[in-house]
Amino acid sequence: MTKAEKLLKEKKLSVTEARKSVLEFFLKSKKPLNVLDFKGDKTFESFNESSIYRNITKLEEAGIIQSIPSAGDYQSYELVNHGHHHHHISCSNCKKIQCLKVCGLEKRMKEMAKTVDFLLVGHSVELVGLCSDCRS
Amino acid sequence: MTKAEKLLKEKKLSVTEARKSVLEFFLKSKKPLNVLDFKGDKTFESFNESSIYRNITKLEEAGIIQSIPSAGDYQSYELVNHGHHHHHISCSNCKKIQCLKVCGLEKRMKEMAKTVDFLLVGHSVELVGLCSDCRS
DNA sequence: CTAGATGCAAAAAGTTTGCAATGCA
């Protein structure tokens, strides 16, 4: 049994070709995905657009994926377990989103919090930049 | 001359009622705004929806406002000066929000961006902490 | 007076829904 099938069964979702493919795409992707990513992949040419939307919704309801803030035209999603603490950077030009594996901001943030007499508990960060494609 | 008028002239944008109102709304708002915020405000009942969109676009092109990542259905914008160096910390217990006058995260963020070959342009940050009242 | 802004209506673009047919359990 594949990892996708196993995950779906755990969450008591029925295992269909479309659903399995959507989940597998998330499992193998290193960055958040939006509908356009699915439409651009030939695996999904055989599935209807509404099935992609409906399956994304199902996976989100099941807590397998989650939507993440994005500045672009499409809602982006990623696996809930996709790393523990991580942030994203989006391209200000083409809106592409990428996961960052590193953080290391806590030390400075603790100091910032201290300036207003707060004890730092957590943080959320969105970086904006220009990707290599858009720079050249 | 109002602050909005001054800003528009600086950027060589013509000063119309609609444009002035849109910018004033941003200037007095303490949070990012989306089209729905405009449609919900009675000042904007007299303006056409497309004028709101077109003016938001103009202000963005002029570098007065910028779009920010958002998880909702509507694109959100904020004044450029708010996004760059005006962060907030909120108390996880009493929800009080405090402005931070310091940042100093750019250096590390530049490094983070570099790990995925992005050139850092901006960032948005929300810190969460415990205020002194809630710690005692 | 003229370039740019506006209102209105129509079109795009992105997403959701109803329904009949199909597939999973």
Next chain:
DNA sequence: TGCATTGCAAACTTTTTGCATCTAG
């Protein structure tokens, strides 16, 4: 078999555009 899922078309929502009119400079 029975309920969930799918495809398809149509509806909906959010945003953009064309064009005639109006307004700021």
